[in-house]
Amino acid sequence: MAPRGSYAKGIAKREEILNTALDIVARVGYSRTTVRELAQAVGLSQPGLLHYFGTKEQLFIEILRRRDQVDEAEYSPATRTADGPPDLFGGVTSLVDHNAQVPGLVQLYSRFSSEATEESHPAHEYFRDRYATARAGGAAAIREQQEAGTLPASLDADRLAVLMFALIDGLQSQWMYDSEIDMADQLAYFRALLTGETTCAETDLPSAGRGKSSPKMPGSGES
Amino acid sequence: MAPRGSYAKGIAKREEILNTALDIVARVGYSRTTVRELAQAVGLSQPGLLHYFGTKEQLFIEILRRRDQVDEAEYSPATRTADGPPDLFGGVTSLVDHNAQVPGLVQLYSRFSSEATEESHPAHEYFRDRYATARAGGAAAIREQQEAGTLPASLDADRLAVLMFALIDGLQSQWMYDSEIDMADQLAYFRALLTGETTCAETDLPSAGRGKSSPKMPGSGES
DNA sequence: GTCTATATATTGATAGAC
């Protein structure tokens, strides 16, 4: 169990590499992050680094896994040490707020996931599983909240989980092209829709209370 | 106005190239589509094709523009020749149904848009504008529907437009990893949430009517 | 485990003839 000698050193070096890589990618993004650069940052040659991960793709999969690990500990309501019901929207909102601080990681995720779309891509399975796990965890959290009464029982947990993660991905895409997009605000609005805060009992009142333009909604003035 | 001689031929060739490219990409996706391949498909050499577009990026921007053009004519409720109010959800639903038939184009869009995230990328502006235009058009359609009474007046058109297009992008991401994801079904559910079909007046009924698992929701059985 | 050096492979871009 307690790794000894050079084995422990290898583990430690791996850790160092992943942590450093996370920092670098968060800043400079995926496009400009080459294996060579990451190697340099931890005092290794390019083949020296690849020694630990085999290929570039494996390296980046590990970087993403590490990120998941860190984020999950911080933001996943579904996994936290249970005392009350989870808070899916709270967790997701802190997550997107955090992500807005690490644009490079958002880009890495976006680029890598779109590349790994191809079934032959080494990271394909990683993303497939990640989505499935996220949906399952999200749906479970929703059900718990429904039982606890913090979300309407009428909601379809499975469908809502799909919508939820679709929304996160999609908001990030728009945000990358326009940082004025307020992801947390949008999620809050989505949440409000779910709990029927403004929807009920006015379904066909034509044009009442219009002209209230929402804050932080850019890009409405184009052709 | 009426182009004559070799100029007309050039235009025609461009058309042919774009149409053929659309077909090919729809089938094989972006990753495996090289300029050389597209050239071959229209009986040109690689430099011969690039003669029309300059660079690979410009070529793909044009391919996407052409796609937009075709899709807009077919599916955009905001642009159709007005007789009644638009039907945003209807249009968007037919669009995602159509997209499910052309996986390669969905992949092209996804990959290219994640690459063009970088501000220096030649396609950056294209995507930025596209998002902005889509949001503006979506919001306008929503307002029209609100005035016509086909959507609740209480909805925030600007925010809803952001959510709408985020949802489309995000659903496609998930769909690319799991074709069991039913994008149209998810959109229908989202729409139902908006009109308060199942939400109102039961916000804190704890665990009533559970266990109704939704159809076509894969990936709920994982760790 | 780590390095140096090099192979390899794409594939987009360019020069210049026809």
Next chain:
DNA sequence: GTCTATCAATATATAGAC
């Protein structure tokens, strides 16, 4: 407008020494 031929620019992957 279109071709042939060639260049060039990356980076990743690998061989083999230490």
